[in-house]
Amino acid sequence: MLRSGWLTTGLRARRFEEGIGRLVRARHGVALSSCTAALHLALTALGVRRGEAVLTTPYTFAATAQAIEHLGARPMFVDIDPASLNIAPANIERALRRQPKIRAIVPVHIGGLPCDMETILDLAHASRVSVVEDAAHALGASVGGRPIGSMSEATCFSFYATKNVTTGEGGMVTTNRRDLADRIRLLSLHGLSWSAGRRDARRASRRYDVVDLGFKYNMTDLSAAIGLAQLARFHEMQRRRRRIAGRYAAALSPCEAFDLPATPAGTTHAWHLYILRLRTAMLRAGRDTLMRHLADRGIGTSVHFLPLHLFSYYRRRFGYRKGDFPHAERESARAVSLPLHPGLSRRDQGRVIEALIDFARRFKR
Numbered sequence: 610m611l612r613s614g615w616l617t618t619g620l621r622a623r624r625f626e627e628g629i630g631r632l633v634r635a636r637h638g639v640a641l642s643s644c645t646a647a648l649h650l651a652l653t654a655l656g657v658r659r660g661e662a663v664l665t666t667p668y669t670f671a672a673t674a675q676a677i678e679h680l681g682a683r684p685m686f687v688d689i690d691p692a693s694l695n696i697a698p699a700n701i702e703r704a705l706r707r708q709p710k711i712r713a714i715v716p717v718h719i720g721g722l723p724c725d726m727e728t729i730l731d732l733a734h735a736s737r738v739s740v741v742e743d744a745a746h747a748l749g750a751s752v753g754g755r756p757i758g759s760m761s762e763a764t765c766f767s768f769y770a771t772k773n774v775t776t777g778e779g780g781m782v783t784t785n786r787r788d789l790a791d792r793i794r795l796l797s798l799h800g801l802s803w804s805a806g807r808r809d810a811r812r813a814s815r816r817y818d819v820v821d822l823g824f825k826y827n828m829t830d831l832s833a834a835i836g837l838a839q840l841a842r843f844h845e846m847q848r849r850r851r852r853i854a855g856r857y858a859a860a861l862s863p864c865e866a867f868d869l870p871a872t873p874a875g876t877t878h879a880w881h882l883y884i885l886r887l888r889t890a891m892l893r894a895g896r897d898t899l900m901r902h903l904a905d906r907g908i909g910t911s912v913h914f915l916p917l918h919l920f921s922y923y924r925r926r927f928g929y930r931k932g933d934f935p936h937a938e939r940e941s942a943r944a945v946s947l948p949l950h951p952g953l954s955r956r957d958q959g960r961v962i963e964a965l966i967d968f969a970r971r972f973k974r
């Protein structure tokens with residue numbers, strides 16, 4: 610890789626784009642520096658402008674809403690479906706009926722469980738709004754036999770360190786629209802009319818034009834080389850994630866203290882996260898006590914996600930308050946993400962399960 614002398618965007622980035630494109634059955638992929646950049650450019654290329662609104666979920670990472678805000682658009686939250694933790698199509702429908710300024714919808718496939726894309730795409734078409742998926746968790750997921758990444762105008766993937774495929778930092782937009790892919794590629798590198806990938810020796814003297822106000826969002830070949838190596842192991846890594854999720858389900862489903870992640874028929878879960886929820890009526894202790902109980906046994910967990918609208922910036926900026934999105938708030942308060950990564954051994958997972966069952970017994974109401 611280093612001996613090739615080519616470090617920035619080049620042939621490896623192209624091969625990585627083709628590899629991801631094949632995996633998600635999309636015609637085009639544009640490799641970028643992050644999923645945040647992917648969301649920003651996809652929305653920009655679709656023409657979302659200052660003063661317009663973009664529907665999304667408060668149950669997500671800050672990047673989803675911030676990409677919208679960087680366009681000068683307003684992230685308009687609607688509440689989730691508590692069963693899936695994903696944005697509820699019924700709430701999208703209601704918002705579209707009431708708010709004429711909505712230009713796009715950004716659904717997020719939380720933990721790797723696909724949103725109800727068929728309904729969301731139908732609603733979007735009927736109202737002529739764009740759909741840009743935040744698929745940071747959803748590489749390898751599918752719904753109704755269609756891979757996430759192949760369905761809407763633009764789907765954004767993350768290759769951040771913790772995601773199912775990583776390039777250290779990285780992202781990609783997949784799309785079936787050539788015009789959109791070309792526009793995103795152009796905007797990803799200063800709005801130059803040709804990219805470094807085509808700058809071979811013979812064309813070195815060719816001039817470029819700056820045709821638009823662009824960004825510096827391209828993926829390096831250094832990152833893409835890591836991504837290609839990861840991609841070669843992807844199916845094996847996903848098999849391990851599925852096996853781990855299966856073991857959690859088998860061991861914990863008899864336990865009345867917990868609700869397990871939904872796996873509706875016709876969906877393939879990407880198992881980026883295993884989000885367990887406490888049945889608080891059955892327990893004398895809450896989620897934070899469970900996290901401490903696990904931490905005392907050397908088991909690290911986290912919360913995905915604290916609802917965005919309750920962070921100080923979103924309260925200050927948009928005047929959101931506690932109670933605005935009750936499902937997101939209630940589910941977040943009883944959610945904990947269990948260890949789930951391809952390297953988790955059967956023995957270590959056994960210790961996690963044991964600690965969970967011990968907690969359920971000890972704090973049974």
Ligand SMILES: *Cc1c(COP(=O)(O)O)cnc(C)c1O
Pocket residue numbers: 642643644645646669670672673717743745746766767768769779780
């Ligand atoms: C990780 C993540 C992102 C951001 O991805 P980056 O590649 O770090 O920009 C966006 N949305 C969600 C839901 C994420 O988990």
